[in-house]
Amino acid sequence: MTTLAVENVSKNYGTLETVSNVSLSIEAGERVALLGHNGAGKTTLLRMILGLTPVVSGTIKVLGSNPGSRHSRASIGFLPESVAFHGALTGREQLRHFARLKSVPVHVADDLLDRVGLSNAADRKIRTYSKGMRQRIGLAQALLGQPKLALLDEPTSGLDPISRHEFYDIVEELAQSGTAVLLSSHALTELETRTDRIAIMSQGKLVADNSLVRLRQNAGLPIRVNVTTTAENVDVVAERLGGERINGCSILLTCQQDEKISKLSQITAFGEIIKDVDVTPGTLEELYRHYSVTESEGK
């Protein structure tokens, strides 16, 4: 059964349409990143999946159940974008409380504190925690009871690079054990290698939903080839390849995916005078801008 099925869902506040005819489905073990500007409708969509905001038009099913039903809530782990746990409690007390709410044995909460790297701080008051540590408590509670669907809203905000890395390791483990993961993020670079599929929302609409490779193909963004050569040959090479000189010894070319190999063999044909070649596909930032902008222009 599809873990999360969203079909033709719309939501408007007055005349402002925040989610407009969105369809999205996630299977068990899939990691999907949900991208979009602030106000693109990501949080509203997550809230509807959670049952916090009623679904007015369209349908959402979590493992076949309606959002907000006990069955669907028991299957979901949710990490909110911003949550301030009560400062007077310790991390352990707070997490054990959530374990009780989910009917999970309390020792699981203690294990999870270790898993997210909080075992040393577990018995300190949450008010003494750094932002990253609070975020870890949030993540730990989302992992309680092996959720079938993990909804993570801006999970890595406030985390340092090493913690982000550890976070994505945890997400990977979750997905391997069969959890469907939907996470929203602004930090685009880290998503490139860490997710299976990318969904982009713009002005309430889902403008893209595919793997990164496919998104790149469909967008037809140019591939950048940076050729470094010796200073005396740079003009000759630039003239023959038709690229643009960017400094004393390197040239920047752009080409499409299907021209890449022929371009590369052309470059290697120069032999010794080529010192280095860098090939960079369109970045996620460019892709994201491409899909968001195309949609708003088409409007």
Place this chain on the structure above:
Amino acid sequence: MSVFAIARLELLIARRNMWVATSVILMSLFTIVLTLAGGAPTGTLGVDPLIVAVSSITTLSVYLVPLIGLLLSFDAIAGETERGTLALSLTYPLSRAEILIGKFLAHFTVLAFAVAVGLALTATLTAWQHGAANLSFAPLLRLFFTSLALGSAFLGMGYTVSSLVRQPSVASGIVIVIWLVCVVLYDIGLLGALVSDNGGYFTKTVFPWLLVANPADAFRLINMPDTSVTVLTSGLSAAGSVSGINGQLASLFGWPLLALFCAWRALRKVEP
């Protein structure tokens, strides 16, 4: 089981936040002072010293118990809405009624503990001053249970306000107004009406019902019905006879149910 998990956490928070300590100290201080001060005139009046103490503590509780109830409850929902923990809790498999009942259980326990400590001090002090032989403890028990009913009514009102507004600061302002109206202004208003009515229709038929409709006044009437203390209670009990003990009990135990029902209705509408 979620109800107990929530009650447990709320109790922990109340202990850490010093709400428990504050309530107990407030109740204890006032009851000790009133018991010792109230002990002075008993020799000349010749009534049970515990009844005198109960009568002065009743007057105090009318102000203090609603205040403690409202202080414990005003932040309960609005605070969690603001911090985002309500939204998170609602993504767990539990109902809004369970959240409300869990919080109520915890706050009720804090209130009961504070009142119990205060009244236990009264009983001990009185027994120590006058000997335990001739004391009747029934009024003390009555005061205890009616205090809990009174406190519950205001806990419920606090939750209702807390669910209706989004900011705890606004909720705190509103509960202070509720407190002022129920325990001070309402009585002043009635008094004003009595004076201007000058013993007419209002005084004989409407007034007793209006009096008993306020849980704080019903509480006062129940705890001071004894004719032996009429001297001390400025004739309030005379007005109580019209509505009778049933009316007073209905008001005192109906209000908590009504207030909690309103709180539940309001909480159901909260979109965190």
